[in-house]
Amino acid sequence: MNKLNKNLLLFFLSATVFLLSAELILECYDYLKVRAEGKQHQPYYSFSCYTSDGKQINKLRGYLKLVLNPFSGYTHLPNQVTPYFSINSQGFRAKKEYQAKTGQKRIIVVGGSTAFGTGLLRDEDTFCAQLEKLLPDSEVINAAVIGYHSGQEMVYLLTDLIDLKPDLIIALDGANDAYRTEEAKAINAIGVSGFRKVESQLRESYILTESNFIVRLSSLYKVFFPRLVELAGRTIRRIKKVTHKSVAVTYMDDYDENDLITASRAYAKNISKMSMIARASNCKFICLFQPTQLSSGTRRINSGKIPYDIFRSEAKKYFQEKNILYADLNEYGARILKEFYMDDGHLDAKGNLVLAEVTCEIIKNKRLLEAHN
Numbered sequence: 001m002n003k004l005n006k007n008l009l010l011f012f013l014s015a016t017v018f019l020l021s022a023e024l025i026l027e028c029y030d031y032l033k034v035r036a037e038g039k040q041h042q043p044y045y046s047f048s049c050y051t052s053d054g055k056q057i058n059k060l061r062g063y064l065k066l067v068l069n070p071f072s073g074y075t076h077l078p079n080q081v082t083p084y085f086s087i088n089s090q091g092f093r094a095k096k097e098y099q100a101k102t103g104q105k106r107i108i109v110v111g112g113s114t115a116f117g118t119g120l121l122r123d124e125d126t127f128c129a130q131l132e133k134l135l136p137d138s139e140v141i142n143a144a145v146i147g148y149h150s151g152q153e154m155v156y157l158l159t160d161l162i163d164l165k166p167d168l169i170i171a172l173d174g175a176n177d178a179y180r181t182e183e184a185k186a187i188n189a190i191g192v193s194g195f196r197k198v199e200s201q202l203r204e205s206y207i208l209t210e211s212n213f214i215v216r217l218s219s220l221y222k223v224f225f226p227r228l229v230e231l232a233g234r235t236i237r238r239i240k241k242v243t244h245k246s247v248a249v250t251y252m253d254d255y256d257e258n259d260l261i262t263a264s265r266a267y268a269k270n271i272s273k274m275s276m277i278a279r280a281s282n283c284k285f286i287c288l289f290q291p292t293q294l295s296s297g298t299r300r301i302n303s304g305k306i307p308y309d310i311f312r313s314e315a316k317k318y319f320q321e322k323n324i325l326y327a328d329l330n331e332y333g334a335r336i337l338k339e340f341y342m343d344d345g346h347l348d349a350k351g352n353l354v355l356a357e358v359t360c361e362i363i364k365n366k367r368l369l370e371a372h373n
Contacts (some may be wrong), residue, residue: 062250110172175308
């Protein structure tokens with residue numbers, strides 16, 4: 001073996017050892033990070049995902065367990081008891097079960113993590129539990145699921161919730177549909193949280209198992225060095241953002257006004273369909289735009305406008321045209337104070353109480369629990 005070949009072999013071995021060492025270091029760091037994140041409960045609960053037969057499919061091991069669902073993508077794994085919350089056998093945040101209606105009025109709340117009450121220390125502190133206390137002749141079912149978009153809420157309502165024969169359905173949502181650029185840029189994904197991620201993972205699985213030998217061989221680096229690949233991808237994205245002088249603000253940095261309008265129209269149509277499902281079942285319906293600090297004016301897109309304001313304004317036009325009942329809880333900033341927020345969108349126990357008080361007033365003023373004429 002000549003000197004050049006020896007040098008090349010030495011370089012190859014050294015590079016391989018370096019990459020393997022770097023991958024192992026990143027794996028150890030990732031393990032410690034995931035372990036720490038698994039203990040998080042504020043401002044939101046850490047979570048983990050499972051197949052329908054109980055096999056874990058993500059690396060996180062959080063308090064809240066999610067299970068794949070053939071209709072809505074995923075939902076809460078039934079029968080969970082943690083120090084901070086309980087999930088009953090029906091997948092609702094509650095210690096009790098909901099069966100046939102009694103003499104009480106039944107309210108079902110759909111939405112994402114804000115409606116679910118993520119980050120709260122007790123089930124009794126949630127919006128739904130507080131609302132039930134304020135409406136003693138009613139029971140309020142917390143059917144919210146973290147991360148849900150309007151499309152998932154609509155499917156959940158149609159396939160499961162409407163069978164519980166509610167008197168009133170409340171959709172407390174908006175922010176999840178407004179602030180997910182990847183969904184807004186793909187029409188078939190709007191209103192469904194996690195759709196693009198599932199697509200991406202299915203594509204990766206196909207490449208590594210079903211494509212031709214050359215493609216499989218050329219993709220093996222993703223099997224041996226997944227964390228290095230992920231790190232390289234994040235670095236490239238950051239360089240691109242710096243190059244384009246974009247401002248990184250949570251999950252809004254890729255938005256423009258057209259994205260927001262597209263997402264808002266899809267959201268409004270999903271809300272309209274939920275309203276129709278309720279009406280067909282002799283049930284009343286109201287959409288509540290969830291309050292967030294993102295509407296306070298501190299976060300803006302390139303046009304200088306506030307993204308959530310654009311989103312809500314466009315949806316309201318549709319609701320008014322279709323005669324869909326709604327209320328904007330962002331207009332109650334004098335009562336839902338900034339100090340009640342644990343982060344941009346999740347309220348503490350006091351914030352959930354005020355949210356319930358405002359909603360109770362809306363229900364009574366609009367006579368939403370009175371019998372149909």
